[in-house]
Amino acid sequence: MNRLSVIGLVIVVVFVGVAILAPWVATHDVGTTNIAARYIGPSAAHWFGTDSTGRDIFSRVVFGARISLEVGIIVVTVSALVGTMIGAVAGYYSGWVDRILSGYLFNVFLAFPGLLLAIALVAFLGAGLNKLIFALCIIGWVGYARLIRAQVLKVREYDFVQAARALGAGDFRILFVHILPNAIQPLIVQASLGMAGAVLSEAALSFLGLGVPPPAPSWGVMIEEARDLSTLQAAPHALIFPGLAIALTVLAFNFIGDGLREYLDPRQRRR
Amino acid sequence: MKHKLFGLLRRAGLLVLVVWTVVSLVTILIELVPGDPAIAVLGEQATPEQLAQFRTKHGLDRPAFFFGFPADENGQRHFRWYGLSNRYDDYWVAILHGDLGTSFRTDRPVVDLIVERYPATIELAIVAMLIAISIAIPLGVVAGKNRGTLTDNALSVVALVGISLPSFVIGPVLVYLFAVKLGWLAPSGRFDWSDIILPAFTLGAALSAILTRMVRSSVIEELSEGYVRTARAKGLSERKVVYKHVLKNGLIPVVTILGLQLGVLLAGAIITEKIFGWPGLGLLLVEDGIGKRDYSVVQGCVLAISTTYILANTLTDVVYRWLDPRIRVS
Numbered sequence: 008m009n010r011l012s013v014i015g016l017v018i019v020v021v022f023v024g025v026a027i028l029a030p031w032v033a034t035h036d037v038g039t040t041n042i043a044a045r046y047i048g049p050s051a052a053h054w055f056g057t058d059s060t061g062r063d064i065f066s067r068v069v070f071g072a073r074i075s076l077e078v079g080i081i082v083v084t085v086s087a088l089v090g091t092m093i094g095a096v097a098g099y100y101s102g103w104v105d106r107i108l109s110g111y112l113f114n115v116f117l118a119f120p121g122l123l124l125a126i127a128l129v130a131f132l133g134a135g136l137n138k139l140i141f142a143l144c145i146i147g148w149v150g151y152a153r154l155i156r157a158q159v160l161k162v163r164e165y166d167f168v169q170a171a172r173a174l175g176a177g178d179f180r181i182l183f184v185h186i187l188p189n190a191i192q193p194l195i196v197q198a199s200l201g202m203a204g205a206v207l208s209e210a211a212l213s214f215l216g217l218g219v220p221p222p223a224p225s226w227g228v229m230i231e232e233a234r235d236l237s238t239l240q241a242a243p244h245a246l247i248f249p250g251l252a253i254a255l256t257v258l259a260f261n262f263i264g265d266g267l268r269e270y271l272d273p274r275q276r277r278r
Numbered sequence: 279m280k281h282k283l284f285g286l287l288r289r290a291g292l293l294v295l296v297v298w299t300v301v302s303l304v305t306i307l308i309e310l311v312p313g314d315p316a317i318a319v320l321g322e323q324a325t326p327e328q329l330a331q332f333r334t335k336h337g338l339d340r341p342a343f344f345f346g347f348p349a350d351e352n353g354q355r356h357f358r359w360y361g362l363s364n365r366y367d368d369y370w371v372a373i374l375h376g377d378l379g380t381s382f383r384t385d386r387p388v389v390d391l392i393v394e395r396y397p398a399t400i401e402l403a404i405v406a407m408l409i410a411i412s413i414a415i416p417l418g419v420v421a422g423k424n425r426g427t428l429t430d431n432a433l434s435v436v437a438l439v440g441i442s443l444p445s446f447v448i449g450p451v452l453v454y455l456f457a458v459k460l461g462w463l464a465p466s467g468r469f470d471w472s473d474i475i476l477p478a479f480t481l482g483a484a485l486s487a488i489l490t491r492m493v494r495s496s497v498i499e500e501l502s503e504g505y506v507r508t509a510r511a512k513g514l515s516e517r518k519v520v521y522k523h524v525l526k527n528g529l530i531p532v533v534t535i536l537g538l539q540l541g542v543l544l545a546g547a548i549i550t551e552k553i554f555g556w557p558g559l560g561l562l563l564v565e566d567g568i569g570k571r572d573y574s575v576v577q578g579c580v581l582a583i584s585t586t587y588i589l590a591n592t593l594t595d596v597v598y599r600w601l602d603p604r605i606r607v608s
Contacts, residue, residue, distance in 0.1 A: 114295075115295070118296045118587075119300065120541065122546070122548070127576065128307070130307075130576050132310050132311075214446045215549065215552060215564055215568075231446075233450070234453070236458065239450065243454050246447075246454065253444060253447060254439070254447060257444070258438065261438060
């Protein structure tokens with residue numbers, strides 16, 4: 008592991024810890040507004056200051072970590088599972104199955120700009136956390152599927168797979184017991200980068216008003232609320248802290264992903 | 279030659295399939311609206327006559343597809359064949375005539391709305407790309423030339439930070455610095471030539487980070503080539519070696535990737551346009567379309583943005599294959 012991925016890991020551990028312990032870490036209630044205490048700068052009472060309605064930004068950023076990580080974990084898990092299944096089937100059976108799956112289906116999903124598809128789905132389904140997660144899974148699975156298909160194509164030619172087949176193992180057993188465990192290693196890189204992507208997309212959709220509806224403390228919602236001119240003028244910290252939270256989380260997952268890729272592919276190490 | 283033609287035909291076939299899927303998806307999307315789209319647009323207070331009139335006008339009273347499973351009076355669902363008189367068919371016929379329907383709100387043809395807004399988005403994407411290139415080439419060359427040094431590592435970290443910072447963070451921060459604090463530029467709109475600076479920079483920031491990384495690895499690769507040794511042996515200055523020889527060859531993959539990125543920029547412009555109130559396709563989609571539940575506008579915008587994206591990618595792919603014959607074989 009290189010130094011940057013260790014930094015990334017530390018940041019992620021901190022964010023996960025904060026997300027799990029949010030009710031104890033937060034210093035104020037996330038929803039309580041107090042117009043008299045609006046636009047207060049960072050201070051001992053309000054570590055990150057308050058926003059345009061007097062809510063405590065630190066507590067909102069802390070609870071925002073919950074939403075981000077929750078969305079990230081669900082989206083990555085579901086996308087990886089679905090993608091692995093479809094990719095494995097395409098790679099293992101090849102022939103017309105593969106031609107339909109990777110030749111057509113993968114290409115359709117890859118040809119579509121991902122965020123636009125998510126925006127379109129949520130625009131018609133209506134905003135909300137579950138719909139947002141659904142939309143992100145719809146655009147997320149294909150990356151995993153493509154990766155696993157390539158891996159399975161490679162692994163299924165190995166001798167131990169031939170040996171298993173010669174011993175009379177069925178397709179199901181060969182695929183799930185012999186091939187997949189030896190094919191999923193690069194998935195972890197994709198999953199790490201996928202977490203970064205999911206956190207970003209959640210914030211982006213919430214920013215556009217298509218994700219978690221306000222007043223929920225999603226980082227994207229907080230940025231959207233902080234960017235009108237009067238708030239920018241009076242309380243730039245309302246923008247800076249959730250922005251930093253997003254950037255740090257995404258950076259951390261990218262660091263980990265890059266580090267893992269290097270670790271798994273020794274040829275890249277010397278670059 | 280035969281291979282080339284076959285590859286091109288395959289590519290064209292795939293393109294047709296993908297576009298067909300996108301159009302189908304867009305027509306089906308309106309079925310996802312929970313409840314009745316007519317009520318969603320006109321509101322609960324609308325009279326039954328108004329609703330019926332609206333449905334007839336926009337074809338919403340017709341079946342969605344060639345067949346369906348409508349419920350009978352007992353609530354049982356049965357298969358029913360509708361034939362060619364359905365919305366999916368109508369939409370295709372209209373599209374082939376260059377018609378994307380009329381806005382649910384303003385009754386204006388959606389095509390007109392898109393044509394009106396398209397130039398602003400293209401303008402934004404091109405300026406963003408120019409900014410990204412002018413940042414990435416010098417930084418990438420410096421990093422690649424000094425590979426492994428402190429400068430290189432620092433630039434790599436800066437590039438990763440640039441990739442991790444989303445436009446909806448960079449944009450408002452730029453508004454704060456240059457519009458609110460310094461007062462040099464307008465926070466939003468498209469009135470003066472200088473209004474494009476902030477949105478283009480916001481949109482191009484991530485791309486410049488990606489390009490810096492690419493230029494760097496390209497320069498490193500080229501520096502190890504034999505012709506570089508020859509050039510140095512001839513006594514050329516390091517400056518000339520890098521800028522006249524290495525950069526020229528190293529930019530080939532970068533330039534082709536730019537085409538791919540143009541599509542990404544056009545799609546990414548949705549958020550940037552919203553931040554800066556830039557009157558392009560993205561703003562049309564988010565504010566007039568999604569914000570006002572004008573579903574026909576949403577459909578049109580999604581279709582316009584995604585087909586542009588797909589065409590840009592296909593074109594890049596073809597040009598790339600043509601430029602670099604090694605890719606054609608694989």
